[in-house]
Amino acid sequence: MLQKKKETILRTLRTIVRVMNYLGLALILFILTVYIGIWGALPSKADLTEVSSYKPSQIFDINNELIGIYYLNNRVPVSLDSIPQHVVHALIATEDARFYDHNGVDARSALRVIVKSLALQDASSGGGSTLTQQLAKNMFDRKNLSFLTLPVAKVKEMIIAQRIEKLFTKEQILELYLNAVPFSGNTYGIESASLKYFGKSAIDLTVTEGATLIGTLKATHYYNPQRAPARSTQRRNTVLNQMAKYGFLTVDSLDILKKEALELDFNTYDEQQGVAPHFRENLRQKMVAWCKENSDSDKPFNLYTSGLKIYTTIDLKMQRLAETAAQEHMQKMQSQFESEYPASKAPWRDKKTVESKLKQLKSYQKLKAKGLIESQIIDSLSIKRKMKVYTYDGYKKVRYSTIDSLEHYLRFLNMGMLAINPQDGAVSTWVGGVNFEKFKYGHIESKRQVGSTFKPIVYATALEEGQSPCQYFSAREVSYENYDNWSPSNSDQADYYYQNVSMTGALTRSLNAVSVKILEKTGIEKVIAMGKKLEIKSTLPAVPSLALGTAELSVKELAGAYAAFVNESKPVKPYFLSRIEDSNGKMLEEFKPKNKIKPAFSENTRQTMITMMESVIDKGTGKRLRSTYGVRMDVAGKTGTTQNNKDAWFVAVTPTLVAVTWVGHDDHRIGFRSTRVGQGANAALPIVAKFLRKIERDTSFDTITKTKFKPMSNDVSVAMDCPDLVRDGFLKRLFTNPEKKKTKNFKKKN
Incomplete structure (x- = not known):
């Protein structure tokens, strides 16, 4: 009996040993199959070395502060x-x-x-x-x-x-x-x-x-x-x-x-968030193209793995202040914009607008590609589900359908703001919109009608053509027969029935009727030629409404042109890329501003225009900059509002900074309901005003905020020594019907 037990134990032990041997052999064979690559090739020495050397590219500001990273993995x-x-x-x-x-x-x-x-x-x-x-x-x-x-x-x-x-x-x-x-x-x-x-x-x-x-x-x-x-x-x-x-x-x-x-x-530093996301995306596109054209040891650079060091002109501290100013104002502006419209007349709920936008969605196009008819697609896109939507108070959890979500985002206004150094065009701040994650389309290089911000170009041309800043024009409306009786009007027209206005007064008050008369006397072609001298590449329409800013320009274009008013009459080309180095700090390429040496207009014209635009800020359409926001630094500028209140603009010019802001809606069919809310002074100016006030409070920007405009020369001072308004005499007032428009043809000069 004992012998049988021993034999059983021995057999069990031999079985266990045999199983262990088999398992050990199986384990060895399994490891061998992995080693020889049956389950996928193992990395070679070269693979290990290459992967270990992957480095993201880094973006730095003008002070060598890290702005962001382009990476495969965020490291x-x-x-x-x-x-x-x-x-x-x-x-x-x-x-x-x-x-x-x-x-x-x-x-x-x-x-x-x-x-x-x-x-x-x-x-x-x-x-x-x-x-x-x-x-x-x-x-x-x-x-x-x-x-x-x-x-x-x-x-x-x-x-x-x-x-x-x-x-x-x-x-x-x-x-x-x-x-x-x-x-x-x-x-x-x-x-x-x-x-x-x-x-x-x-x-x-x-x-x-x-x-x-x-x-x-x-x-x-x-x-x-x-x-x-x-x-x-x-x-x-x-x-x-x-x-x-x-x-x-x-x-x-x-x-x-x-x-x-x-x-x-x-x-x-995520691409969807962080500082300057629209700027980083714009730079990314340019860097991808640069990498394709440049190589390291015959191998093109890779933006995401080559470890490039990209140095820009952006001032990170100033950029954050600009973004804060934009968010503060746009939240308030959005509320004003929405409150003006009754729910039944809200343009973001307009059936035709919503339907046209809906058809552009990928979700719509996918359902259509599956063969669904229109009603089926609408039914599918009307199903509500849990989602998060962006608001100025953070992301909000809601139960929305795709159509609800579309209407939610369709109500948002957008904006763009650029600040540059007018001496060389170096971009200090670039705010491309209200939220990059939901509104990726940037508004610095996109084009919109510029409204009255084009008037300084008209007035500068007039001065160059010999007109005097003290020349007076009747502020009364005129109907131009050869342009379908087009009749440009002033806001508060009744205030100017019997008034004659100097060029300074007209620009200060942004009088449309007078600006068209100045354009007529100057000549449309002369103004278009001045635009080219100011590096404006966009088409300028050869029509009288050019004086009122019907030309479509970008924020970037306008900033470069306005720089001439404080840069010895020379425009600049805004640029933001300073230099590119490899991962070891070796210079690969350096970028210098490419600006014209020849002035666009005379020094007298430049001084006169700065003085006129200072008047806009001190007592004209831009006076809120001082009265409401308390900006104290030397500033000249111009507001702008386009037809039907679709676009609001403001340009601020200081001795060392030019800041341009646009506010409006991405969809041209949607605009402000009233000029009271949609005018440049209300919709766009506050962003720049808040921004300037913030940098005024920061002593590190004293070289910008405490620099003064150079005083006018004696000749310019004498030439501008006249009142803005001169009232018609008694007899003229007696025999003039102020409400009757004068009719004439607009004369085009060759």
Whole structure:
């Protein structure tokens, strides 16, 4: 009996040994199949070297401050020397205490990990992964192989880890790891994470800040310091405990550090968000084209992996102030715009407008491509579901249909604002719209009718043609028979029935009737020629309404032309790209402004126009700049409002800055209901006014805000010494019917 038991035990043991041998052989064969690439090729030495060198391109402002990043993954690589030692200690103590003792795979836990992965399909088996294995995982995506995905991936990562250890030193592996590892918020690398959560470079991280970031690696979403500060703090303290356990912290310092509060300085460089998103997209398009035309060792540069350093003329601090000013005003402006319309007459709910916009949507076109008829498509797009919509108070959860969402966004006004240095055209601020994520179309280079902001060009041409700033014109309306009895009128026309207005007075009050008369006397072709001298490339229509700004120009074009009024009569071409360097700081290309040397008009004309436009600000259509917003610096400028209140404009000119703003609706069919709300002085001027007031309060901009216009010459002062208005004499008033329009033909000069 005893003998039989012994034989049974022996047979069982032999069976177990045989099974173990088979399992061992199967494991070896499985590892071999992974090694030879049956489950997908393993990366070569060249692959490992190339992937490890991927670097995003960085965008810098005029003061070398980081504006944004172009990346495949949001990471900014830095050398190990630029990472504090305490961050490295936190990483090793928490993730791989035996890092310096293994060759990429920790033999103690490797078998446990493989068995758990193969036998149990346990995703948590990653506890045995070394830093080098984690690096391998981060560098190469896992291929979906159904139930074999996890075991194949684990074996691959072990093999790759050992190859990495042969190629790189331990210090290089730490550098690669800290530059590639994913942190919270889709951010890769310690530098990007540091910039995002603490607003500083990694080298400046404190012990607790570094421990906070390392702590998120266990579960980046769960321990996100912005979304879950309490959990993040708890995890940080665990990291600090580990550092003390392995001798990287003393017990006394541990107790002190664990009591520190979590303080974030959150920033974002995401393409949809962050500072200057419309500008960054415009720059991205230009850089993609540049990369195609330029190469490194016969291989074209890659904007997302070549690590280019792109230096711009943008002033990041000023840009943030401009964006804040725009958001503050546009929120108020949106409310005014919507409140003017009764719900039944709201243009964003107009059936024809909504239907035409609906047909442009991809969702509509997809349903149509499937063969659905119009009514079926409308029914489908009328189904309500949960979604988030943008508002000025943040994103709001709603139950909207696609049509509801379309109407919601169709109500939004938009804007564009550009500020440049008039001496060379360097762009300081670029605000392309109210929200990049929902309104990607930028409004700096798009064209709209410019309204009365074109009048200074007409008046400057008139002065060049010998007209005097003290020449008077009747302010009465005229009906031009050869232009279908077109009759340009002034606002508050009754105030000017018996008035004659000087050029200064007409520009100050933006009188349409007088501006057309000045254009007629000057000659349309002369004004068009002046536009070309001012680097306006857009077509200027050869019609009398040109005086009122029916030409369609861009914000950028107008800014370059207005620069002539403070740049020795020379226009500029706005530019924003300063230089491009490679990842090592080697200059690849430098960009210089390409501006005309020849003045567009005389110095006397320039001085006269600045004085006229100062009058616009001090007592004319732009006086809100001072009376409402309290701007004190020297400013000249011009407001602009187009027909049917579709577009509102304002241009501010200072000795060192030209700022142009447009406000309106992307859809030309939708405009302001009244001039009271839609005029440039109300809809556009406040953005520039708020912006200028903000930089006035910041002493770092004193060189801009405290610079004065040069005084007029004696000749110009004498030439402008006259009242703005001269009333008709008694007899003329007696025998003139002010309400009867004079009829004539508009005379075109050759």
